[in-house]
Amino acid sequence: MKKISKILMAVSLLAVMTLGMTVMTMAEEKTITPTVSVNGNETSTTETYTYTNAATYKLENLKGYYGIVIPVNVSQAGTLEFKYDVVKLDKSCDIDLYTDSKCTNRVSSSSNYITSGKSQETKYIPLSNGGTYYLRLRSYGTTVDTADVTNTFKISAKLYSKADRGIKSGQTITYYRNSGDDNFYFKYKANSTGAVKLEFSYSLGSYVTITDAKKKVISEKKYVSSNFSGNSIILAVKKNATYYFKINSIGVTGSTSAGIGNLQTIKATQIKIKAKGGAKKSKAANIKYNKTVKGVIVPGDKKAKWYKISLKKGKKPAFVINGNITGSLNISVYTKKGKKISSNIFSARKGKYNTYGTWKKGTYYIKVVRANSLSSGTFSIKNVQAKQ
Numbered sequence: 105m106k107k108i109s110k111i112l113m114a115v116s117l118l119a120v121m122t123l124g125m126t127v128m129t130m131a132e133e134k135t136i137t138p139t140v141s142v143n144g145n146e147t148s149t150t151e152t153y154t155y156t157n158a159a160t161y162k163l164e165n166l167k168g169y170y171g172i173v174i175p176v177n178v179s180q181a182g183t184l185e186f187k188y189d190v191v192k193l194d195k196s197c198d199i200d201l202y203t204d205s206k207c208t209n210r211v212s213s214s215s216n217y218i219t220s221g222k223s224q225e226t227k228y229i230p231l232s233n234g235g236t237y238y239l240r241l242r243s244y245g246t247t248v249d250t251a252d253v254t255n256t257f258k259i260s261a262k263l264y265s266k267a268d269r270g271i272k273s274g275q276t277i278t279y280y281r282n283s284g285d286d287n288f289y290f291k292y293k294a295n296s297t298g299a300v301k302l303e304f305s306y307s308l309g310s311y312v313t314i315t316d317a318k319k320k321v322i323s324e325k326k327y328v329s330s331n332f333s334g335n336s337i338i339l340a341v342k343k344n345a346t347y348y349f350k351i352n353s354i355g356v357t358g359s360t361s362a363g364i365g366n367l368q369t370i371k372a373t374q375i376k377i378k379a380k381g382g383a384k385k386s387k388a389a390n391i392k393y394n395k396t397v398k399g400v401i402v403p404g405d406k407k408a409k410w411y412k413i414s415l416k417k418g419k420k421p422a423f424v425i426n427g428n429i430t431g432s433l434n435i436s437v438y439t440k441k442g443k444k445i446s447s448n449i450f451s452a453r454k455g456k457y458n459t460y461g462t463w464k465k466g467t468y469y470i471k472v473v474r475a476n477s478l479s480s481g482t483f484s485i486k487n488v489q490a491k492q
Contacts, residue, residue, distance in 0.1 A: 133153055133172045133173065133174045133175075134151065134174075135174070135175040135176070135177050136149060136151050136174055136175070136176055136177070136239075136259060136261050137149055137176075137177040137179075137261075138176065138177075138178060138184060138185075138261035138262050138263040139261070139262045139263065140179055140180070140182075140262075140263050140265055141185075141262050141263060141264045141265060141278075142265055142267075142269050142277075143269075143275070143277050143278070144264070144276075144277055144278025144279060144367075144369070145278070146262065148185070148187065148260035148261055148262040149260065149261050149262070150258055150259065150260040150261075151174075151258070151259055152191070152256065152257070152258050152259075153172060153174060153241070153256070153257055153259060154192075154254065154255065154256040154257075155170065155171050155172040155241065155243075155254075155255055156170070156252065156253055156254050156255075157170050157195075157243075157245060157252065157253040158170070168244055168245045169242050169243070169244050170242065170243060170245070170253075171197070171240060171241045171242030171243060172240075172241050172242075173205065173207060173238050173239070173240050173241075174238065174239040174240075174241070174259070175205075175236055175237075175238055175239075176201070176236065176237040176238065176239050176261065177236055178231060178234045178235060178236070178237055178263060179234050179263070180234045180263070180265060180266075180267065181231055181232050181233055181234060181265075181266050181267075182230075182231060182263045182264050182265045182266050182267075182280075183228050183229065183230045183231070183263070183264045183266075183280040183282055183363070183365065184201075184227075184228065184229040184230075184231060184261065184262075184263055184264075185226065185227070185228055185260075185261070185262040185263070185264060185280070186199075186216075186226070186227045186228075186229070186239075186259060186260070186261055187224065187225070187226050187259070187260040187261075188216070188218060188224065188225045188226075188227075188257050188258075188259055189223070189224050189257060189258040189259075189260070190218065190222060190223050190224065190256075190257060191256035191257060191258060192254055192255065192256040193218065193220055193222075193255055193256075194252075194253040194254050194255060195243040195244075195245070195253045195255060196217065196218065196219045196220065196243060197217070197218045197241055197242065197243050197255055197257075198215065198216070198217045198218075198241075198242060198243075199214075199215070199216040199217070199218065199227075199239065199240065199241050200214050200215050200216075200239075200240050201214035201229055201237050201238070201239050201240075202237065202238045202239075202240060203235075203237060203238070204238065205238050207238060207240045211229060211231070211237065213229060213230070213363065213364065214227070214229045216361075225361075226362050227361075227362055227363060228264075228280060228282075228362055228363030228365060229363065230282040230363075230365070239259075241255070241257070243255060264278075264279055264280035264367075265279075266286070266288070268289040268290075268291060268348070269289075269290060269291065270290070270291040270292070270293075271290040271291065271292055271349075271370065271372045272292075272372065273295065273300070273372055273373055273374035274372070274373060274374075275371065275372060276369055276370070276371040277290065277369065277370050277371075278367055278368070278369045279367070279368060279369075279370070280365055280366070280367055280368075281306075281353060281356055281365050281366060281367075281368050282356065282363070282364065282365035283356060283365065284352060284353045284354055284355040284356055285352060286352065287350055287351070287352050288350070288351045288352070289315075289319070289348045289349070289350055289351075290348065290349045290351065290370060290372075291346065291347070291348055292341075292346070292347050292348070292349060292372060293344065293345070293346045293347075294341035294342060294343055294344065294345050294347070294374065295343065295344075295374055296343050296374060296376055297341070297342050297343040297377075297379070297400060297402065298340075298341065298374065298375050298376050298377035298379070298400060298482070299338045299339060299340055299341060299374075299375040299377055299400070299428065299482045300338070300339050300341050300372055300373065300374050300375065301336055301337070301338050301339075301372070301373045301375055302328075302336060302337050302338075302339065302349060302370060302371070302372055303335060303336040303370070303371040303373070304328055304335050304336070304351075304368065304369065304370055304371075305335070305367075305368055305369040305370075306335075306353055306366075306368045307329065307330040307335060308329065308353070308354060308355065308357065309327060309328065309329035309331075309353060309354045310327075310328050310329070310351055310352070310353045310354075310368075311325050311326065311327055311328070311351070311352050311353065311354075312325070312326045312328055312337055312339070312349060312350070312351060313325045313326070313349075313350040314339060314347055314348075314349060314350075314403050314430070314480075315347065315348040315349075315350055316345075316346075316347065316348075316403075316404065317345075317346040317347070317348070319348055319350075321350075321478070322403040322404050322477075322478065322480075323339075323403050323430045323431065323478050323479075323480060324430055324431045324478045324479070326430050337428070338375065338428035338482060339403075339428070339430060339480070339481075340400050340401060340402045340403065340428075340430075340480045340481050340482050341374075341402060341403075342402040342403075342405075345402070347403070349370075349372075351370065353368070377398055377400055377482055378398060379398050379399050379400040379482075380397045380398065380399065380411075381397075381399045381400075381409030381410060381411060381472070382409070382410040382411070383407055383408075383409075383410070384408075384410060385410050385438070385442065385469055385471075387410065388410035388411050388412040388469055388470075389409075389410070389411050389412070390411070390412055390413075390414075391411050391412070391413050391470075391485060391486075391487040392414075392487065393413075393414070393416065393487055393489060394486070394487065394488065395486070395487060396424075396484050396485065396486040396487075397411060397484065397485055398482070398483070398484045399411075399472060399482070399483050399484070399485070400481075400482050400483075401433065401472070401473070401474055401479075401480050401481060401482075401483075402480055403430075403480040404477075404480075405474065405480065406474075407473075408471050408472060408473035409471075409472045409473070410469060410470070410471055410472075411469070411470040411472070411485060412467055412468065412469050412470070413467070413468055413470065413487050413489075414466070414467055415463060415464075415465055415466055415467070415468055415489065416465060416489060417465040418491060418492055419463065419465075419489040419490065419491060419492065420459050420460075420461070420462075420463040420489070420490050420491075420492045421437050421446070421457075421459045421463065421468055421470075421489065421490075422456065422457060422458050422459065422488050422489055422490035423435075423456070423457040423470070423485050423486060423487060423488065424454075424455075424456055424457075424485075424486040424488055425450055425454070425455050425456070425457055425483060425484070425485055425486075426453065426454050426483065426484045427450065427452070427453060427454075427481050427482060427483035427484070428453065428481055428482050428483075429450065429451055429452075429453075429479070429480075429481035429483065430478070430479060430480050430481055431451070431474065431475060431476060431478050431479030431480065431481070432449050432450060432451035432474075432475040432476075432479055433449070433450045433451070433472055433473065433474060433475055433479060433481065433483065434447065434448075434449055434450075434471075434472070434473050434474070434475045435447070435448050435449075435450050435457060435470065435471070435472050436448075436470070436471045437459060437468055437469070437470055437471075438468065438469040438470075438471060439466075439468060439469075440466060440467050440468070440469070442469075445459075446459045446460075449475055450483075451475075458490065459490075462492060463492060470485065472485075
């Protein structure tokens with residue numbers, strides 16, 4: 105009798121333990137490892153998942169829920185992109201991402217709810233750390249559905265990295281911005297001395313700052329938008345020099361259903377410039393009357409560019425200046441003997457440089473130098489001369 109009682113007690117304990125496991129856990133599916141997106145054109149990892157109302161579990165003492173938990177192996181910080189393609193949907197489904205396998209610590213802004221009639225949903229979820237996360241898909245019946253229920257999804261996963269990345273001339277990179285304060289660094293090596301054109305997709309505006317290879321700031325922050333600059337900027341660069349373009353923005357415009365941020369792009373294009381300009385006054389490049397020369401002052405360049413003109417009788421120096429300037433340039437006019445007789449600051453895209461007073465016929469020199477340590481740019485000077 106005692107032996108039978110011990111056996112019954114053991115069976116009862118085993119039943120309780122089994123019931124406890126059933127109450128606290130649910131089916132764990134095959135792991136999905138999101139593709140790490142560096143350029144934006146990488147193919148997402150796609151897996152197919154199915155659950156039925158036979159996958160019944162209880163969570164937090166609630167009855168009638170059934171679903172699956174999918175481990176998500178995230179390699180680094182970034183923004184997860186989930187695309188849920190509906191193959192079959194008998195019952196509405198809510199989807200959440202958690203940091204633990206028991207699904208008690210939900211990742212903020214990860215919730216999605218897919219109802220009948222929807223064929224695809226996309227969700228972006230920012231993550232500050234890599235690691236294993238858990239995607240829970242579940243449905244609810246009034247108690248337990250009497251009819252058979254089957255939900256099948258194709259889930260595509262991609263991780264938009266926040267890490268620094270390289271960009272080459274002719275390349276477009278798509279990245280996900282969760283906040284306007286997020287800084288993205290794009291490493292660029294110039295293949296010639298001249299300029300690089302950066303183009304952006306975010307119409308409301310971005311900020312661009314140039315740093316050197318050690319991420320030391322070497323330019324002023326420049327605002328770029330569709331309203332002011334056609335959403336592009338031209339920056340002076342030196343052959344074989346390595347730069348980082350630090351990009352942030354004035355905000356984001358994503359939808360609350362997909363995520364609070366949005367996808368943005370940056371494109372780089374190297375521009376060849378046949379530049380002239382002497383390193384000192386004695387080596388000044390000549391600008392003939394009514395002709396134009398081009399110049400480049402690269403970031404960090406302390407040296408001036410020198411030009412000279414032959415002023416006609418009854419004329420005074422005047423120039424039409426076009427430029428793509430980060431910061432500003434100081435433009436001065438000197439006599440042949442080296443006396444400064446005119447000076448002005450240029451920071452616009454286009455302007456007219458005028459001088460005043462009485463001028464004698466002869467040779468004059470133009471000195472173009474950065475106005476401060478964070479100035480650089482490309483420019484052209486046309487010698488138009490004006491009547492006195």
